[in-house]
């Protein structure tokens with residue numbers, strides 16, 4: 001197995017000899033995905049490369065500030081413009097498996113001859129020609145090390161996007177994936193000018209009125225079971241749009257259930273279509289929701305996992321509760 005320095009040297013060698021570089025992220029892109037894409041993209045543009053970045057539906061509301069730094073296309077836009085294009089190099093970031101780029105981007109990925117994966121999910125099956133997979137808080141930590149090792153110029157913008165990536169993937173430096181190395185890198189990024197209070201306001205606090213009403217609605221749907229140790233919430237598209245919110249506003253809803261002191265397992269059932277739902281699961285102390293999700297064909301971490309189930313909300317809730325009660 002190659003060590004980190006060899007991997008970085010190999011990746012930067014590929015970058016040097018490439019003129020056109022495609023950078024892809026996963027569906028429902030988050031701060032780490034946007035941050036690592038934008039940081040690499042800005043550096044490659046500075047080096048004179050032609051760069052295209054794409055993930056999901058493009059930049060989401062909380063990450064609007066990145067629009068001034070670099071263009072991040074939606075999967076659909078990239079597919080329409082570049083489905084027949086051969087790039088010299090394709091790099092996926094924060095993407096745990098090839099299919100996670102989504103079906104359109106997977107088609108574009110598949111026609112490329114040279115690929116690199118930079119990721120922090122240790123379950124990554126190494127689907128690229130060069131795979132730098134390391135168990136770290138975020139892909140942004142790896143991208144930071146790549147930039148430092150290759151002598152890149154770390155601007156305030158680069159520091160901002162990488163700090164955003166680390167901050168969001170560690171739940172503001174509170175999840176167990178946060179290491180002393182994470183804090184060291186964060187401190188370096190602050191030295192490079194990362195605007196931490198601006199980022200906290202944009203990413204953590206800023207919320208539309210619609211998203212706020214959606215929080216109220218989701219709490220309204222909440223039911224508690226087993227001495228209030230299991231909490232279940234559900235939202236449909238009609239409800240999301242009825243509140244004036246967007247699907248991306250569902251991202252942190254589950255925490256309102258999870259954070260209740262008596263709750264061990266929190267469940268959010270979210271409509272994909274009327275007969276198909278995404279189930280998000282959180283646990284606090286002892287319940288292993290990754291195993292739970294795996295029973296339903298999903299996966300994740302011990303305290304945060306998910307799966308997709310067919311059926312109505314009522315049917316799925318019944319099924320999930322039956323299983324959850326075994327873990328309590």
Ligand SMILES: [Mn+2]
Pocket residue numbers: 032033094120137138139169
């Ligand atoms: Mn990540």
